[in-house]
Amino acid sequence: MLLTDSPPISQPVCSERRVASSITSGLSLPILLVIAFAARVPAILWSRGYTFFDEQFQYLDPAYHLVTGAPFLQTHEWVNGIRSWVFPGIVAGFLEVARFCGFEGPESELIFVRLCLAVISLLAVYGIWELVRAAKLETHRTAVLILATCNGILVYQGVHPNGPAFSCGLVIFALGLFAFPGRLRALLAGLAVGLAFCCRPQDGLFGASIFVAGVLTKRTADAIVFAAGCTVxxxxxxxxxxxTWGSFLHSPIEYVRFNLAHSSNWGGQSIFTYLVVVLIFAPFAHTGLRYLAIGSKRLPWVAFAAAIALVAHQILDRKSPRFVTPSLALVILLWSIGVARAHVQDMTKRGVARFFVTTSWILAAILHAGLFFAASISYASRQRIQTALHLGTIPDATGIAYCGLSPIDSGGAFYYRGTAPRHYVDESELVAMLDVGTEISHVVMRAKTSLELPPPWQLATDAEFDAVWNPSGRQTYVIYRLRRAE
Incomplete structure (x- = not known):
């Protein structure tokens, strides 16, 4: 028994044959995998930087520490033990292989890491292929597959080294596996969701949803095998x-406890945050939601899993689209299935109905083309990273002072390959360091920042690095060489 709606008993046999034929027509799985990987190549090469600090300081830097022993910023997550070492360990393995293969330097090593992650992200592509097969689409199957596998969310999440991104692909892979019966499929799905839990505890909610769906559809044996895989x-x-932390399941327990107690410290977002995001990915407001509902009828248990995750995150004060990327990827899938089904239902109609179906595809193409472009060539935190890279190439640097900047502005440990110590100080602390003879050869500050140093110290501009988006000019980082006046 499939976890999908069965066709009406009264449906003509010839119609059933047409549906069966349409399910197997269009893109084959190997061709889809090739297309999806090709869509990720630009992101492998050029999607650099990090859009949120956790990617750098919670995942990449700890992974680099595992490989080299280099110290990394001890944020409160690592001090309190609420982060798992599982995903940093995976990335560390990629970095070790990159070094073994001769990749040298942060940027080259990261290209290799993104390549490895992109290959693994094809598991999500397979999962979507299975879900679309389970939806039994009569038309537009190819369009649905391309949109659902090559959209900006899955492309970006497929190559970036952070736990939630990795977990997103595993969740979709598991949903696709469980769409059809089979003990091995259920076991692999359970292992995938279990690994997703290791990378991001909240995504364990999808495991509960899949288990409940299996029981409700009388696939109890599969549900038990799935639960066994999760348990492993x-x-x-x-x-x-x-x-690593000295107690069993320390990191997920502390992670949940911390977020329930302290998420309000970073809260303040609108209660409609997730609704607005869903409406963006299901365009045309009520019409888009209609398409989403139509698609959800084809895969009700998938819609249930996505909704549970959205509702659970709605409870917390802190809200961000990046917290619910598996659900958003599923919204895109369900919406596109709904548009494809609406085409069948409305193709005999004229006027508004056909206009909305056609325009929905066009609007989706424009929206996701923009997201795909942004995901493929983004370079968030460029000024921080380029500053760290440049400082690491200065052979005579003896000490670097980040004046008016914190360690979070440094670009992290991974990108800085120099040996000179980095200090994070304000103006008075820098002057005090110079007075006691601390060796400082370079100073880093934001542009348009004044700094008065006592004689005989002077600053000479060495390099400047801009952020990708910097209308105020305040996000430009300037590296100065500190020298004594003649």
Missing amino acids: MILVQGWVDLV
């Missing part, structure tokens, strides 16, 4: 925490 990876996480 939960035990792995518990063992890793026992070794």
